[in-house]
Amino acid sequence: MSVGIDEISFYTSNYYLDLRTLAQQQQTDPEKYYTGIGQEKMGMPAPDEDIVTMAANAALPIIERIGSDTISTLLFATETGIDQSKSAGVYVHRLLGLHSNCRVVELKQACYSATAALQMACALVERQPERKVLVIASDIARYELGTPGEATQGCGAVAMLISAAPRLLEIYPEVGNFTDDVMDFWRPNYRATALVDGKYSTKIYLKALKKAWEHFVQATSASFTDFGRFCYHLPFSRMAQKAHQHLAKLNHTELTPVEIEQQIEDTLRYNQIIGNSYTASMYIGLCSLLEHCQENLSEQKIGFFSYGSGCVAEFFSGRVMPGYQQALHRQRHAQLLEARQAVSYDEYLQLWHHPDPQQGESLMIPHTTPGRFRLAAISHHKREYVIC
Numbered sequence: 001m002s003v004g005i006d007e008i009s010f011y012t013s014n015y016y017l018d019l020r021t022l023a024q025q026q027q028t029d030p031e032k033y034y035t036g037i038g039q040e041k042m043g044m045p046a047p048d049e050d051i052v053t054m055a056a057n058a059a060l061p062i063i064e065r066i067g068s069d070t071i072s073t074l075l076f077a078t079e080t081g082i083d084q085s086k087s088a089g090v091y092v093h094r095l096l097g098l099h100s101n102c103r104v105v106e107l108k109q110a111c112y113s114a115t116a117a118l119q120m121a122c123a124l125v126e127r128q129p130e131r132k133v134l135v136i137a138s139d140i141a142r143y144e145l146g147t148p149g150e151a152t153q154g155c156g157a158v159a160m161l162i163s164a165a166p167r168l169l170e171i172y173p174e175v176g177n178f179t180d181d182v183m184d185f186w187r188p189n190y191r192a193t194a195l196v197d198g199k200y201s202t203k204i205y206l207k208a209l210k211k212a213w214e215h216f217v218q219a220t221s222a223s224f225t226d227f228g229r230f231c232y233h234l235p236f237s238r239m240a241q242k243a244h245q246h247l248a249k250l251n252h253t254e255l256t257p258v259e260i261e262q263q264i265e266d267t268l269r270y271n272q273i274i275g276n277s278y279t280a281s282m283y284i285g286l287c288s289l290l291e292h293c294q295e296n297l298s299e300q301k302i303g304f305f306s307y308g309s310g311c312v313a314e315f316f317s318g319r320v321m322p323g324y325q326q327a328l329h330r331q332r333h334a335q336l337l338e339a340r341q342a343v344s345y346d347e348y349l350q351l352w353h354h355p356d357p358q359q360g361e362s363l364m365i366p367h368t369t370p371g372r373f374r375l376a377a378i379s380h381h382k383r384e385y386v387i388c
């Protein structure tokens with residue numbers, strides 16, 4: 001029996017800052033961003049958007065197709081938690097009208113947790129193949145203004161339906177893991193922005209790739225040439241390009257630099273104009289691959305490298321299902337991205353500084369997002385979500 005991703009849908013904010021605007025303000029060469037880190041735009045959430053509203057918006061097309069009663073478990077993966085106790089997924093459960101017998105839980109390990117959620121979902125479906133599990137990853141990447149990380153912000157959510165006999169991608173059970181207690185990127189409970197040792201984090205990312213790949217090869221006897229395409233965690237596109245060159249070199253590949261680049265280039269397209277979406281990013285990358293690749297990917301094997309700072313990494317793989325093209329939301333994603341609006345630098349600052357009550361202050365939030373779900377208010381320490 002095959003188990004894997006039956007459907008995938010993503011959502012991002014209506015607003016973005018073009019990195020040329022940021023570069024102009026910083027009197028930096030825009031090519032540092034466009035070429036140097038491989039990013040063009042970064043999504044900025046509206047004041048009435050957060051991980052919950054983005055998650056519900058991402059999952060909506062799936063629920064509209066299959067109905068709200070069929071989901072047995074909702075696994076919500078995020079780095080941008082909004083509560084120390086209550087799962088963000090429980091709000092999504094109500095917004096989507098899921099059944100009261102549906103189990104809900106939130107998972108955290110920086111940008112890795114969606115992969116843990118995916119693996120758990122596959123295991124649950126293996127046990128009860130008639131069940132469907134909804135995995136949602138939703139994050140807002142936020143760094144301090146004026147820091148090297150600033151240009152690598154972004155936001156997005158991705159929803160994946162995990163089932164038996166999936167229409168998109170079979171996920172194979174063999175994995176390679178690597179865990180190490182390091183401080184490359186972290187965010188203490190009292191901070192809204194991440195702390196990061198940028199250069200060190202890129203080195204640890206590459207080290208984790210090598211270690212997870214070696215463990216994967218040990219477990220599977222797989223080789224680099226088994227895979228037609230590779231999806232990487234995408235803090236910024238250039239990171240994936242460096243990682244893939246690194247992996248190709250470790251494996252003494254005979255591929256040309258152009259062929260190596262072709263193995264990942266279609267995974268980068270959405271990320272380049274959305275920015276980092278932490279644990280959602282690799283799966284938005286998968287969506288980008290399936291929706292942009294001109295070649296028919298049916299039966300191709302895809303290698304995945306999932307990385308979460310701190311750090312936990314995993315290499316795993318999957319097989320693209322024949323006919324996958326019919327199960328995509330290509331048109332919907334194109335419309336979502338085309339409708340977005342660029343913000344000026346001042347508007348970006350206003351969005352960045354939008355109040356996030358820490359001490360229980362009440363806040364009425366103006367209706368800004370065109371999305372179906374919005375955060376309307378925060379009062380008495382409670383977040384109030386509404387369906388528009």
Ligand code: CAA
Pocket residue numbers: 029031032033035036037111148149150152184185196197198199201202205233234235236239276278307308309
């Ligand atoms: N034209 C073309 N390229 C240019 C250029 C120009 N005018 N100016 C600079 N560049 C190039 C540089 O040569 C460099 O390329 P290489 O890396 O190939 O040498 C690249 O642009 C970036 O320039 P800098 O190294 O000077 O950039 P920086 O130090 O200001 O910032 C960064 C880079 C440290 C990665 C920073 O973006 C950062 O801190 N980001 C957040 C942390 C991060 O994303 N880490 C990734 C691994 S951790 C992870 O993956 C988890 C996660 O999601 C955060």
